Amino acid sequence: MPPERGLAIGALAERTGLAVSAIRYYEAQGLITADRNAGGQRRFARAAIRRLSFVMIAQQFGVSLADIRALLSELPGNRTPTPADWARISLRFRAQIDQRIATLERLRDDLDGCIGCGCLSLPKCRLYNPDDRAHAKGSGPRYLMGDSAASVLNSDV
Amino acid sequence: MPPERGLAIGALAERTGLAVSAIRYYEAQGLITADRNAGGQRRFARAAIRRLSFVMIAQQFGVSLADIRALLSELPGNRTPTPADWARISLRFRAQIDQRIATLERLRDDLDGCIGCGCLSLPKCRLYNPDDRAHAKGSGPRYLMGDSAASVLNSDV
DNA sequence: GCTTGACCTAAAGTTAAGTTTAGCAATTAC
């Protein structure tokens, strides 16, 4: 007999280094999909390893799962992705990294301009208002945490 | 009579663009301190404006409040900080930014090497294991979220 | 002098990204 088709969740966990609970969570979030065997257990396609490794890499950049899901949605639903598929999404990812580096460099340069002047005073300081972000409407709520890492990545500054 | 010494929390909120509740929270977290007037209301020193603006700037980089507190702890407790004080802490901050940019650039270059090869497969891919981070002990829990933004900043890669 | 608005505290709610626990079912190993 051929070995049962697809990896069990434990095997996938071992290959990726992720916790089993994390993999279930990612499936629930729609980052990967799984078939079920006769007994109702998950069986993952080999492609799940790559999807998960991409998730892990993107997370090292502080990209949110929501953003990662958007990136991964570019991959064809169930067809095994080709290198060309990966290339397309990697290029998009790379563009985001570039943007993020640029943002950091710009802010670093602004900081250089400020060091020693002790100017960190509002609202004059250029550092403080790179985006006019905070005072859009008087003390409006910058809704929860959605601001920090993700927006550095997403802002098209 | 001289105006009552120190800013009320509402005034501080207006000057910084922060919500009143956020300022109270920051005080509870030890990022700023406040005196109390006869009626028990907070009165902030002018220096709080700068501390808070620094907090907001650092947060745009995804630095956690805990890390920010560590940075701010370099400031002399109650003495009004001088430009030299700010310069010292800004330089430390700048060093962290530099590190972070370097990490991003290295990962970007790795990604470039991968684009088109579709190699995102574990455990061979260099991209996946920049730090040997995930498989330290077989599928050990990368404890909660403390990994993403903060460790990119802190890791001495 | 009293009403309105700013402040106070304490406690509970929110989001993201998971982990932990509890109580069962399916597989594998001996």
Place this chain on the structure above:
DNA sequence: GTAATTGCTAAACTTAACTTTAGGTCAAGC
């Protein structure tokens, strides 16, 4: 064939960084 693994679901818990709510106090204007 049965014990030990591994897997399943659902629900509760965790952390960070706040906000919201509830119920009460202080201060300022008229």
